[in-house]
Amino acid sequence: MNRRKALAVAGAVAVAGAGALVARRAWRARGAPPVPPGVPLGPFGKDSTAEEVTAGLDLTGKVALVTGVSSGLGAETLRVLTLRGAHVLGTARTREKAAQACAAAGARATPLALELTDFDSVAACADQVRRLGMPLDLLICNAGVMALPQLEQVYGIEKHFVTNHLGHFVLVHRLLDSVLAAREGRVVVVSSRGYIWAPPGGIEFDNLSGTRGEYDANRAYGQSKLANGLFSLELARRLRGTTATSNSVHPGIIRTNLGRHFSPWKKQLGEWIGWTFMKSIPAGAATQCYVGTYPPLAGVSGHYFMNCNPAVPGGHMEDEELAARLWDVSVELTRAYLPPLA
Numbered sequence: 001m002n003r004r005k006a007l008a009v010a011g012a013v014a015v016a017g018a019g020a021l022v023a024r025r026a027w028r029a030r031g032a033p034p035v036p037p038g039v040p041l042g043p044f045g046k047d048s049t050a051e052e053v054t055a056g057l058d059l060t061g062k063v064a065l066v067t068g069v070s071s072g073l074g075a076e077t078l079r080v081l082t083l084r085g086a087h088v089l090g091t092a093r094t095r096e097k098a099a100q101a102c103a104a105a106g107a108r109a110t111p112l113a114l115e116l117t118d119f120d121s122v123a124a125c126a127d128q129v130r131r132l133g134m135p136l137d138l139l140i141c142n143a144g145v146m147a148l149p150q151l152e153q154v155y156g157i158e159k160h161f162v163t164n165h166l167g168h169f170v171l172v173h174r175l176l177d178s179v180l181a182a183r184e185g186r187v188v189v190v191s192s193r194g195y196i197w198a199p200p201g202g203i204e205f206d207n208l209s210g211t212r213g214e215y216d217a218n219r220a221y222g223q224s225k226l227a228n229g230l231f232s233l234e235l236a237r238r239l240r241g242t243t244a245t246s247n248s249v250h251p252g253i254i255r256t257n258l259g260r261h262f263s264p265w266k267k268q269l270g271e272w273i274g275w276t277f278m279k280s281i282p283a284g285a286a287t288q289c290y291v292g293t294y295p296p297l298a299g300v301s302g303h304y305f306m307n308c309n310p311a312v313p314g315g316h317m318e319d320e321e322l323a324a325r326l327w328d329v330s331v332e333l334t335r336a337y338l339p340p341l342a
C-alpha cells in the first residue's frame with residue numbers, strides 16, 4: 001500500500017470511529033428503550049457482567065442446561081452459573097468439545113453432545129438429560145451460527161433456521177417436562193437485535209429452503225433470530241398457568257467466534273472501531289444469566305430483554321399471530337422428533 005492509500009484508509013477509519021462514537025452518544029441521549037409495563041426493572045445495565053448480575057445468589061441445588069458452551073457467551077454462562085453453585089449440563093457439538101468446556105467446572109458441570117442440525121442428536125441429548133432425572137430450573141438456548149457465506153440446507157431447510165431455531169425447538173419440546181418439574185423453571189432463548197434483518201414479512205414460510213431469490217446471510221440470520229424470539233413468545237403463551245416461564249434476550253454486540261464467517265474487511269473493521277460499541281464477553285453473557293436467575297423475575301414471561309432489562313422490541317418480534325403460525329409450521333417440520341401431542 002502506498003503512502004496516499006495508507007493515509008486514505010487511516011482517515012476513513014478515523015471518520016468511521018468518530019461517527020460510531022457520535023451515533024452511540026446520540027442513542028444514549030435518546031434515553032433507554034421503552035419498557036413493557038409490569039416487568040420489574042433491574043439495577044443492572046449495558047456494562048454489567050454475568051458475575052455482577054448473579055453476585056450474592058446461591059444457586060446450589062439448581063440445574064441449568066446451556067447449549068453451546070464451547071465458545072463465547074455459552075462458555076461464560078457455564079463458568080458463572082457453576083461459580084454460583086448451579087449444576088450445569090453443558091452442550092457442545094461433540095462430547096469431547098463439551099468435556100473440554102466443562103472441565104474447569106469439575107463436578108459442577110456435565111458435558112453433553114448436541115448437534116443442533118441433527119435432530120437425532122438433539123433427541124439423544126434430551127433423552128440423556130431426562131435419564132438423569134433432574135428437574136431443569138433453567139434451560140438456556142444459546143448456541144447459534146451467523147453469516148454462513150453460502151446457502152446451506154439441512155433437511156431441505158436453510159441452515160441458520162435449522163441450527164438457531166428448529167434444533168432448539170425440538171430440544172425444548174423434549175425437555176419441557178423437566179422444566180415443568182422444577183419449582184420455577186425458566187427457558188431463556190438467546191435471540192438478537194439482528195432480527196430486524198429478517199425479510200419484510202417476518203418469516204418466509206414459503207421459502208424456508210432459502211432457494212427463492214438471492215441468498216443473503218444477514219437476512220437468513222435475522223429470520224432465524226426473529227424465530228427465536230417468536231418461539232419464546234408463543235412458548236410463554238402456552239406456559240401460562242404453569243410454574244414455568246419463557247423469555248428471549250438480545251445479548252448485545254460482542255466479539256466472539258460468531259463472526260468467524262465474516263469477510264476479512266468486516267473483521268478488520270471490528271478490530272478498528274468495535275471498541276466504540278461492542279461489549280466484553282462477560283457483559284455479553286450478563287443478560288441471559290440475569291433473566292435466568294434474578295429472583296424478582298420469577299413469573300415474568302413472554303418478554304424480550306437487553307442490557308439486563310426488559311425492552312419492547314417492536315415490529316414482528318411482538319406479532320403473536322406470526323408466533324402461533326411459526327409454532328405450527330415448526331411442529332410440522334420436526335414432528336417425527338417431538339414427543340406425542342406437542
Ligand SMILES: NC(=O)c1ccc[n+]([C@@H]2O[C@H](COP(=O)([O-])OP(=O)(O)OC[C@H]3O[C@@H](n4cnc5c(N)ncnc54)[C@H](OP(=O)(O)O)[C@@H]3O)[C@@H](O)[C@H]2O)c1
Nearest residue numbers: 068070071072073115116142143144192253254256257258
Ligand atoms: N456475539 C454477538 O455479538 C451476538 C449478538 C447477538 C446475539 N448473539 C447470539 O448469542 C448466542 C451465542 O453466540 P456467541 O456470540 O457466543 O457465538 P460463538 O462464540 O460462535 O458460540 C456459539 C456456540 O454455538 C455452538 N454451535 C454452533 N453451531 C452449532 C450446532 N449446529 N449445533 C450445536 N452447537 C452449535 C458453537 O459450537 P462450535 O464452536 O463447535 O461451532 C458455540 O459453542 C448465539 O445464539 C448468537 O446468535 C450473539
